[in-house]
Amino acid sequence: MISLTGVLGLGVVFLTIALIIILRMLGKDREKPAFRRIAAFDDLKKSIGLAVENGSRIHVTLGKSSLTQPTNTSALAGLSTLDRIAQISSSSDKPPVATSGDGGLTLLSQDTLRSAYRNVHAPELYDPGRGRLTGITPMSYIAGTLHVTTHEDVSAHVMIGNFGPEIALVAEAAEHAGAFSLAASDSLPAQAALFAVAEKPIIGEELFAAPTYLGASRSHSASLQVQDILRWGVIVVLIGGALLKAMGML
């Protein structure tokens, strides 16, 4: 049977699709949309630039979320970020290494690296060994990633995806190694742990802005704009709903 929630959900989905398409089309004629400054992403750009110049490696870790879980969108955002980083650092002697804690995610990270290098006309840079599974269970994933952190001449760690708070161990190891670390997760406990440990923590929704801030495609900018529109829509609904509820009309 069709529920009201389902219909409303479908409405929200179609509204979002329409907004993304419209803003993307409008964006073609206008200049790039303006977004607030997020210092962590500026530092990430700099550290990528420095990694390229001093021939050290960038490590992108995508988390442990399975593609069959609702949390996989954080990993998808991580993959878009990996794509950008791989393209940007294609002039580096040491291409970036991507680690993950799920099989599907590992294969996607390899595909992402391959397509990124193809897009910058440097397919020879692709090495499947650079998209790795470091452990199949959450904690073994962390154990394997710790090894990458300390043994692969990494100067910048980008942690974007779904993690447990144990990711703090990786961030701490990165700090010991004197490397830059930017960490973003959709998991609240992980965010809390990373806020205290990581050098540049990214809070909540900002995770999904990473590709846009690294200069990804126009559709990424459009989806950020859509997020802003929906945000205020939700705020209006919250206020309206609260009033109606207080008046007993809902």
Place this chain on the structure above:
Amino acid sequence: MSEIICPFCGFANSIEALTCSNCKKQLYDDVDPDSSPPARDEMDWLNDFRGFGDERSAGADKKTESIQPGEIPSSTDADEESDIPEWLVRIRALKSEDRPAPGENETVEPEEIPAYTPGESELPDWIKEIKEGDVPAPLEEPAGDLPEWLRSMAGGEEVPPVDDISPDLSMIMDEPVAEGGIQLPEIPYDLPVETAPDSDLDTPNPIPAYDAEDLVDIPDDLFEAIVSQPEVAESESLPDEPSTDAPEWLEPKKTETVPPDISEPTPSDSNQLPDWMFEPTEADAGTAAEPAELDFSTLDASLSAIGAENLPAGQSEAGLPDWLLEDEAGNFGSSAETQAGETPNLEIGQMPGWLHAMRPLEAAAPDLAAPIDENRIEPTGPLAGYQGLLPGEGVVTQYTRPPVYSGNTQVTDKQRIYATLFETLIADETRVGAAADEKSSTLQLVLRMSVGLILIGALLIALIINPGVAPSPNLVPPEAVVFYETVQTLTAAATPPRILVGLDYEPALSGELSTIANTVIQDWMTGNSGLAFVSLNLSGPALSQELVNLAGASVPTYLTAERVINLGYLPGGATALAALAVDPSRAAPASVDGIPAWNSLLLQGMVSLSDFDAIVLLTDNTENTRAWIEQVKPAVEETPLLVVSSAQAAPALMPYVQSGQITGMISGFTGGAAYEQLTQAQNGTVRGYWDAYQGGMLLIAAFMLVGSLIYGLMNLVRRSKKA
């Protein structure tokens, strides 16, 4: 750039080493470790170039404004001052009147500063953006580590913005250095001396070397400009007669070499060097030619002698950049003086390494060319009695092994100091964020160790003694009360309830969750409830078995084999839960042993999840709990969803508790203790750890408070100092 190969034994020594740590021989022919001036003295001349500063530097400023040639070399040895004869001082004074002081020199426009960034066009736009000189925030702190002269330069005037300087420069240097770069115009002074050799150097990769030059040797060049001048003046003003002190092998060179026309640089030169470097000044255009030609030939020869052309790029990078060769340039000057014989205090022992290197074998082994006695009669052998024979044994006995030359650039103390300065300058640029220096990381390690040992020690003591002083919680959160009441209501029912237990925690947190859940499972078992375990993670089935075994041991009357079924691992996360909500028998068809589960006595007749009396979720994971709430809860509207959560997930689950999507919840040891308090459980598992837990939490809170106060105060002090 960080090691020197010993020319005698080939052992790699650190850049600071003066003598080889292996063979204990001196690494630098032209440096006497004992006589080498201390670093502070090396820096004195740098202080002289401050625009302002202490009294001493103010005095130095006066000197620099009207260059007293004799005084400037005080950088190397201030005592030389007194040794200079009075007549020479007069000549120098006259000379200085003709020449503009460095301060008065016209400054070169930034455009004139060449930007040696070969690969820049290949770099992506945003890297160029980075290079547009927005300096990383934390660079202010490292500035504290910068040498005095560099900080004083930061205060210098007529400084164009960083952006005006070549992007490469602004990228690598922070402001003071960029400003230091503005001193460049004063370089032309010693160009004839400096650039002529450089222009012809066939180094593997000259461009990076020039980057380094642009960055670091600015005050250095200025120093050389002034240092070289008096030498030029002397060689010009004094009769140019061959010195008797000079070694013979130098003389023919002097006559053979053809002076290159420095005032008209060749295209190849102009390719390698910026135009301004070729601006001839009346003072030195002609006069510098002589030392220049000396440098030219000798340096060339010395390089060919040590095979500099054949150095691999890596090795040449490992050596020092070209700008550091200025010291050799200084030495050329001194060699010119040696010929002129005007500076008696210049010792032969100060002859630079490259000069040693290019000496003919006679110079290396002087005894080899022993004078032949024409009247000598061979006393022995088959030629006995013959006269005027060449003495064979001389060569055989006196033959010495040809000297070994290091492939690496030989560096003087001064060069090493500049190199170290350069390294410190770029050190903070090699990473974004706060520079984690050796000291702080060691402190961090010590802090970590001590905190760890204190915490572990305290917990061990609490666990061993177990004094039972920690009071149990009397204030129970409402969600825990609801949890307790639901369990009591269901277990008190006439027909024993059938419960779906979702086990969704990792082995990492089994210590916490199995401890909390143990009492809850025991209560279900006491009510003879049927328990069907399903897990969303790989280790779940084993953990379920462990949990059942633990709880079952406390309830011997409970028939585990009949009343418990382990549906095993449910792959697919949220999607699997969605499938479970729609058709459980299809989503989890068999038990972990492979036996069809839904025909079993326990699950017989069940078609949907709403047939269960309650769903108990043991979780440490907010996202999977969200999946249970989003996928399963809508399918079991009336069935209560009870959550036993780890403390780490509790705050994130509170919104769901408040919104009523979670019926009841106990979280962490505190929730477990509260539940045990409600059930009046004797020797509950949480109670056993309660002292250690409460003590540990308070100890961590105390650590945090103290640390925050200390570092907070340190920050305040630092801010007030800055202000």
Place this chain on the structure above:
Amino acid sequence: MATDLLWTLIAFFLTILVLSYVLGDNALFRFVMMVFVGISAGYAAVLIYFQVLLPRLISPLLTLPTPEKTVYIIPAVLGILLLFKLSPRLSALGNPSMALLTGVGAAVAIGGAVTGTLFGQINGAISPFNLAGVQGGNWATQLLGGIVLLGGTICSLAYFHFGARTKDGENTGSQPVLIQILGRIGQVFIAITLGALFAGVLSAALAALIERLAFLINVIKPLVS
């Protein structure tokens, strides 16, 4: 009995070796980590075979009659295509399988985000304003609490607003004053939440440490006494 002791000793030494990381990274810790990754991968592979592939693909293909079998042929083919991902040259053959995986995964995430989180949280945020049936002065407390939480939620949402002002087509990076004010307040609520979560994570980790230390004591006690 002897095997029980052996397993207990293995657990004991593994615990000690991992806890040695407190004193800094060391060879023994790295060794244990590698063994752990290997064992967990082995266990996962076994479980995937017995709990996923065998009951959901292999058994149906072997046991079911042909008409019902056809349904399982598609995942079998897609699974085989996925194996080509092991070969760098042929990995493109596995793309359709990955596409299916990604597409369905994205749909599940969207469904969960909209109906579960978004609607669920909106409902949760406005529910305290349902004052019907609230006795006495409780309604004021509930209303105040509801207003504070709603305000906090709105401000937290506003904090994440990405849009910024432009001046002559240039991104100024600054936001309208209203959003700045709301964002500041939102930051406070977010910081409070992260602090509470941090305390929760510490509590859970401490519980794990206590349980491990208790285990060590329980192993040593009989040996000492």
Place this chain on the structure above:
Amino acid sequence: MRAPLSTAIAIAAGGLTLLGLLIPVDPLVAIRTRLVEWVIVLAGVAGLVAIVHLLSVHWRKMTARRNKNFNSAFLLIAFVITFITGITLKPSHPTMQRIVTHIQVPIEASLMGVLAISLTVAAIRLFQKRGGWMSIVFAISAFVFLVIGSGLLSASANIPVLKDVLAAVNALPIAGARGILMGVALGSLTTGLRVLLGSDRPYSG
């Protein structure tokens, strides 16, 4: 456009699954269930493929000419032993149970214990790492909830209004959590839809 077939599959499968989730009518639910079953199988296969890849990476590390990593050998040995034991004895065998309870549990729980120390040190050094009033609020909040979490305050039931104060304080984090969760939901929505619109194609390698 690259990989048109894969893109079509992703869009079609995703679209049908989403419709099945939001409009639970018979044909759509059946299709969704079927697709989900296929995806579960594929996720399993992907897991195995990735594990093989993990082993190959460590094999390469072990047999590398330079910088051999002998720990990789232990990883491979541990895998082989566990895998063979599991295949022969099956997961429900007590030995396999013990591999979890006596190897995985001690290692993982001990790592969590180490995390407790790491987080304590991070809490101590918080203001050294970053200042700002957000950090100050974070530190105060963490301290307060550590004390509350210790159960010390819950013990004193006789203190008036303490219960209400505790309830109010415990409710405070809900606001921020809601804000973050809703924001993440919005991000998930747009990110997921980018995949369903074929704008993001991580599978097009």
